[in-house]
Structures are given as C-alpha cells and as structure tokens.
Amino acid sequence: MTNNALATSSDYANTAQSDIVTQDILKKMAIQNLQGVVITKSIQGEAQKQTRALAAANINLADMSGRMTEQARKEEAENRGAAKQIIEAAAFNDGFWEKKK
Numbered sequence: 001m002t003n004n005a006l007a008t009s010s011d012y013a014n015t016a017q018s019d020i021v022t023q024d025i026l027k028k029m030a031i032q033n034l035q036g037v038v039i040t041k042s043i044q045g046e047a048q049k050q051t052r053a054l055a056a057a058n059i060n061l062a063d064m065s066g067r068m069t070e071q072a073r074k075e076e077a078e079n080r081g082a083a084k085q086i087i088e089a090a091a092f093n094d095g096f097w098e099k100k101k
Contacts, residue, residue, distance in 0.1 A: 002038070
C-alpha cells in the first residue's frame, strides 16, 4: 500500500510538471497530498508497533533483572549460612581441644 501510494504520488508529480491548466494541477496536487498522508500514516503505524514491541521487551528485561536480583539474594543468604556453620563448627572444635589440654 505504501509503495503504491509512493509510486502514484511520484507519477502525479511528474505529470503535473507538464500540465498547463491550473485546475488539473490542483487536482493532481490534492491527490499527491493525499498519497503523502497515506505514507505518513503507514510510517506512524509502524512506529507505534515498534514502540509497543520495545515496551514489552523492556518489561521482560525488568522482570528478568528482578528475578536475577532475587536469585543473587538467595545465594548470598545461603553462602552466609554456610559460612556461619563453618565458623560455629570451628569455634566448637577449638573449644573442644582447649578443654582437652
């Protein structure tokens, strides 16, 4: 549709160059302007589609980022828990051997 509008607009512009009668020129200019509107509307529609697609992608990325942050927090908590157990076990062993001396 856009290619057809562009070709028609170009054809009318070329034909208008050779016309002498004012009425015919005005009609062809009106048609050319209408074709320009069709092209502009098509471009705007595509831009809106791209905007919606990008917005959806941003939402997905934000969701993935949130999940990754949550996973990192869980792993950090597990690491802290393991470190605490190691320290407690070491302290117990240290205390046990102190009593044996």
